[in-house]
Amino acid sequence: MRVFFALLKKEFLQIVRDPSSIIIAFVLPLISIVIYMYGINLDAVKVKVGIWNNDATPQTRLLTEMFNHNAYVSSVVYDSRQKLREDLVHSEINAALYIPADFSEKLARGEQAQVLAVTDGAVANVANYAQSYISTIVQQWLEVALGKNNTAQPLVTVTSRFWYNETLNSHHFILPGSVAVTMTLIGILLTALVVAREWERGTMEALLSTSMRKSQFIAAKYCAYFLLGMVAMFFNIWMCVAIFDIPFRGSYGVLTFVSGLFLLTALGIGLLVSSVLKNQFLASQAAVGIGFLPSLMLSGLAFPVASMPAFFQGITMLLPARHYVTFIVSEFLTGTVAEIVALNALYLSVIALLLGVAVKRKTASRLE
Amino acid sequence: MTDCAVVIQNLTKTFGKVRALDNLSLTFAKGKITGLIGADGAGKTTLLRLICGLLVPDSGQILTLGENPVTDKDMIISQIGYMPQKFGLYEDLSVIENLRLYADLKGVPYQFDRLLKFTDLAAFQNRLAGQLSGGMKQKLGLACALLGNPKLLILDEPSVGVDPISRQDLQQMVQSLIDEDTTVIWSTAYMDEAHRFHHTVVLDKGRLIYDGVPQDLAENTAAFENKIIDLMGGYQEHPSLIAEHYQAHLQDLPYTVEACHLVKRYGDFFAVKDNSFQIKKGEIFGLLGPNGAGKSTSFKMMCGLSRPTSGTAKIMGVDICQNPSKARAHLGYMAQKFSLYANMSVWQNLSFFAGVYGVHPRDREARLNEILQVFGLLDYRDAVADELPLGIKQRLSMAAALIHNPAVLFLDEPTSGVDVITRRDFWTHIRGLAKKGVTVLITTHFMDEAEFCDRISLFYKGETIALGTPQALKDKAESSSMEEAFIRLIKEREA
Known part of the structure; x- marks a missing residue:
C-alpha cells in the first residue's frame, strides 16, 4: 500500500506542477462546449426564396405575401427573370419560385395549375428544407385562397408533438452528447502522455529496478487521472446545466456512475496507446486518431447510427462514446430509463475491463 | 563462489542482428569497486541491465547475489541500488520528494540526513530536480540509488558531462556511504576514474578483453589509457x-x-x-x-x-x-x-x-x-x-x-x-x-x-x-x- 500511495502522490504532484494537464482538463471542455453551443446548429435553417411572379392577380399576391410571413423563410420578389436566375447561380438565394402567367386562369378553370420551384442542390440539406417549406406554404395558401369556395373539411388532420424536446432544440441533445466526445479526448489525452513520458525521461528504468509491482504502477495512473477526469466531467456537465440551461431530467447518481465507467474506458485507451508506443509525440497523435475522431463521427452524435451501413454500425458497438452518447442524451432529456442505463453500463464495463487487462499485459515489467 | 556478488556464465544477448553480449563469462568480487570500460556499443549498459533483471538473456546464466535475476527479480531487487544513465529522477519533483518517492518504493524509512549531508543537497531540498546542475542531479541520483543500503550498487556512466570536482565528490561519496561488503559496478568513460577503482573489466563488442587490477596494466592514468586503447585494438595515429x-x-x-x-x-x-x-x-x-x-x-x-x-x-x-x-x-x-x-x-x-x-x-x-x-x-x-x-x-x-x-x-x-x-x-x-x-x-x-x-x-x-x-x-x-x-x-x- 505504501508503494501505491507514494506513486499516487507522485502523480498528483506531477499534475499540479505541469499546467498542461490542468489546461486539458478545464480549458478544453470550455472551448469545446462553446463551439458546440454556438458553432453547431442542426435546427431548421432559414432559407431565402426568390419569387418571380408572371401572373399579377390578387390570389398570387397573397401567395407571395405568405412567403413573407413564415419564420423559416425570407423572400424577395424579382422583376427580372434573368436576375433571379443569376442570384440562384451565385447562391444569393437558396431557391427560386416561378409563377407562370396562366396560373390563376388555370386554377379558376379548375385545371391543375403549376408553379416551378428550383433549389440549389449543391447544398443538399438546405435544398431539402427549401423544397419542403415551399410545398407547405403553397398548401397553406391553397387552404386560405380556395377555402371560401371549398368548405369541405379535410378527412384526416395530423397533430404533431415532440416529446422530450418540445421545441426541437438540437442543443438539448448536442450539448450532453458533446460531453462524450470531449471526455473521450480529455481522458485519452491525459493518459496518452504519462507512460510514454516515463519511458522518454528514463524514470521507467529506475522504477522497474525497484520492487514496485506493475499493478501498483497502473492503479496509481488510473486513480490519479480518474479523479482529475471526473472533476473535468462535472465541470462539463455543470456548464451544460447551469450556464446553457439544458434541462436535466435524470439522476445525478446514475449519471456519475455511468460517466465513471465511460471515463475508465477513455483512460484505458490512453494508457494502452502510451504503454505500447512509449513516445509522447506518437502517443498524442494516436490518441486523436483512434480516440477522438471515431467518437466524434461514429458515436451517433453528429450522424445517426441507424443511418450508417451495417458494417459501421457494428464498429460503433466497440466505441465507448457510442454507448455513452445514447445513455447521456436519454438521461438528460428523458430521465433515467432502467434498460438504457443497464445496457450501456454493461457495454461500458466490458470495454473498460478489456482495456484494463490489455494495459496490464502491455505494461512492461522489464525493459523489453 | 561465496566471494562473488555476481557470476556470469556464457552470457549472450542479441538485439535484432546486433550481438550486444557474446558468450561472456565474468565474475564481480564482493566488496570491491569494479570499473566497467568499453567503447560505445561494447555492451556495458546491456550487461548492467541484465544483472538487475531488466533484460532477459538469450542464453547463458547470471547469478546476482546468489539468485537468478530472470526468475527471482523480486527477491534481489531490494538489495540492488541501480542508477541508470539518465539518473531516473523526476524533474518536476523536488529533491526531497524524489528521495521520499524512492524510499517508499524501496520500503525504507525516511532517513535522509546522512545522504543530504554528503551530497551537499540539504540546502536545496525543495528545489525541483529539473533545476539542479548536472553535478547535483548526479549526486541526487546516487542518493536515490543508495537508499536502503544496497548490497550491490550499479552505476551506469554516472559522470557523463560532469566536471572534475563533482566527479571527485561522487567517488568520495560512494566510498564513504557504502558498507564494507557492498559491491559496486561502475561503468565509466573516464580513465582516471577507472584507474582508481579496485578492479577493471574491459568489454569490446560484447566480449571480455581484460579482467584484472588496474595497476597491473599501468602505474599512471595516461599509461593506463594507452594500455586500454591497445586492448581495444589500438589507435593508429594518422594524418587527418x-x-x-x-x-x-x-x-x-x-x-x-x-x-x-x-x-x-x-x-x-x-x-x-x-x-x-x-x-x-x-x-x-x-x-x-x-x-x-x-x-x-x-x-x-x-x-x-x-x-x-x-x-x-x-x-x-x-x-x-x-x-x-x-x-x-x-x-x-x-x-x-x-x-x-x-x-x-x-x-x-x-x-x-x-x-x-x-x-x-x-x-x-x-x-x-x-x-x-x-x-x-x-x-x-x-x-x-x-x-x-x-x-x-x-x-x-x-x-x-x-x-x-x-x-x-x-x-x-x-x-x-x-x-x-x-x-x-x-x-x-x-x-x-x-x-x-x-x-x-x-x-x-x-x-x-x-x-x-x-x-x-x-x-x-x-x-x-x-x-x-x-x-x-x-x-x-x-x-x-x-x-x-x-x-x-x-x-x-x-x-
Whole structure:
C-alpha cells in the first residue's frame, strides 16, 4: 500500500506542477462546449426564396405575401427573370419560385395549375428544407385562397408533438452528447502522455529496478487521472446545466456512475496507446486518431447510427462514446430509463475491463 | 563462489542482428569497486541491465547475489541500488520528494540526513530536480540509488558531462556511504576514474578483453589509457583526412575570435559577469569550468544564439550582435546534444546543412560526396541518424559543422559520453584543422583533452579565474596534473 500511495502522490504532484494537464482538463471542455453551443446548429435553417411572379392577380399576391410571413423563410420578389436566375447561380438565394402567367386562369378553370420551384442542390440539406417549406406554404395558401369556395373539411388532420424536446432544440441533445466526445479526448489525452513520458525521461528504468509491482504502477495512473477526469466531467456537465440551461431530467447518481465507467474506458485507451508506443509525440497523435475522431463521427452524435451501413454500425458497438452518447442524451432529456442505463453500463464495463487487462499485459515489467 | 556478488556464465544477448553480449563469462568480487570500460556499443549498459533483471538473456546464466535475476527479480531487487544513465529522477519533483518517492518504493524509512549531508543537497531540498546542475542531479541520483543500503550498487556512466570536482565528490561519496561488503559496478568513460577503482573489466563488442587490477596494466592514468586503447585494438595515429581536405580561404587578422566584455544577467543573477578574451588564428582555445559556471551561456552568446546583456563578440572581425548572419557564415558549431535530424538519413542531414550554410546547389552533390569520404561516412550514407553508433553520430555532427569550410569552429562538450578511441580520433582531426589555420573554441570536462589546448580559460561563477597555457595553469596551481590544477584553482577561489 505504501508503494501505491507514494506513486499516487507522485502523480498528483506531477499534475499540479505541469499546467498542461490542468489546461486539458478545464480549458478544453470550455472551448469545446462553446463551439458546440454556438458553432453547431442542426435546427431548421432559414432559407431565402426568390419569387418571380408572371401572373399579377390578387390570389398570387397573397401567395407571395405568405412567403413573407413564415419564420423559416425570407423572400424577395424579382422583376427580372434573368436576375433571379443569376442570384440562384451565385447562391444569393437558396431557391427560386416561378409563377407562370396562366396560373390563376388555370386554377379558376379548375385545371391543375403549376408553379416551378428550383433549389440549389449543391447544398443538399438546405435544398431539402427549401423544397419542403415551399410545398407547405403553397398548401397553406391553397387552404386560405380556395377555402371560401371549398368548405369541405379535410378527412384526416395530423397533430404533431415532440416529446422530450418540445421545441426541437438540437442543443438539448448536442450539448450532453458533446460531453462524450470531449471526455473521450480529455481522458485519452491525459493518459496518452504519462507512460510514454516515463519511458522518454528514463524514470521507467529506475522504477522497474525497484520492487514496485506493475499493478501498483497502473492503479496509481488510473486513480490519479480518474479523479482529475471526473472533476473535468462535472465541470462539463455543470456548464451544460447551469450556464446553457439544458434541462436535466435524470439522476445525478446514475449519471456519475455511468460517466465513471465511460471515463475508465477513455483512460484505458490512453494508457494502452502510451504503454505500447512509449513516445509522447506518437502517443498524442494516436490518441486523436483512434480516440477522438471515431467518437466524434461514429458515436451517433453528429450522424445517426441507424443511418450508417451495417458494417459501421457494428464498429460503433466497440466505441465507448457510442454507448455513452445514447445513455447521456436519454438521461438528460428523458430521465433515467432502467434498460438504457443497464445496457450501456454493461457495454461500458466490458470495454473498460478489456482495456484494463490489455494495459496490464502491455505494461512492461522489464525493459523489453 | 561465496566471494562473488555476481557470476556470469556464457552470457549472450542479441538485439535484432546486433550481438550486444557474446558468450561472456565474468565474475564481480564482493566488496570491491569494479570499473566497467568499453567503447560505445561494447555492451556495458546491456550487461548492467541484465544483472538487475531488466533484460532477459538469450542464453547463458547470471547469478546476482546468489539468485537468478530472470526468475527471482523480486527477491534481489531490494538489495540492488541501480542508477541508470539518465539518473531516473523526476524533474518536476523536488529533491526531497524524489528521495521520499524512492524510499517508499524501496520500503525504507525516511532517513535522509546522512545522504543530504554528503551530497551537499540539504540546502536545496525543495528545489525541483529539473533545476539542479548536472553535478547535483548526479549526486541526487546516487542518493536515490543508495537508499536502503544496497548490497550491490550499479552505476551506469554516472559522470557523463560532469566536471572534475563533482566527479571527485561522487567517488568520495560512494566510498564513504557504502558498507564494507557492498559491491559496486561502475561503468565509466573516464580513465582516471577507472584507474582508481579496485578492479577493471574491459568489454569490446560484447566480449571480455581484460579482467584484472588496474595497476597491473599501468602505474599512471595516461599509461593506463594507452594500455586500454591497445586492448581495444589500438589507435593508429594518422594524418587527418578531414584537415587535409579543408579548403582554407582565410583572411589574416590579429584575432579571429574576440569576446568583448560579455555579460549575461538573469534578474539579479550574473550567469556571465565580464568575459573578455582574444583567440589567434589556428589556436585551440579551451573553456573549462564546473557545471553551471556559465560556459555554455558564453558559447551561446558568442555564436549569436543568445543576446548578451551587454558586450559583444567578434568572429573574423564581424560583430555577432550587429551582423549575426555574416558572422555565423564564418562559424561551424557543434552543440552539446546531438542536434541533427534524428529521423533523416546521413545524406539528407548533410544535404540540409549544406543548403542552410549556403553551399551552392551546383556544387552540393560533389561537396557531400567528398565529405562522406573524408569523414568515413560512405557506409552510413543512407542510415537513419538516430540509429548510428554514438561515435559515428559525433562524426556526423562534426561533418555538418565543417560542411562550409568555416574559419572558426565552436565545439561545446563534443566528446561527452564518447569512448577513448573515438576521442583520440576526434582530437587528431581537431589538431589537424588547427594546423591548417582553423580557430577552435572548445569546452570539455576531460582534463586530458585540456592538455591538448594551446590556451585555457578557467571559468567559475561567470568569471575567468585563470587564463594561459596548460603548463602555466599547472604552474600557477603548483600541480602536476591538469585535474589537480583545476580542482585546486577553483577551491582557492572559493576559499
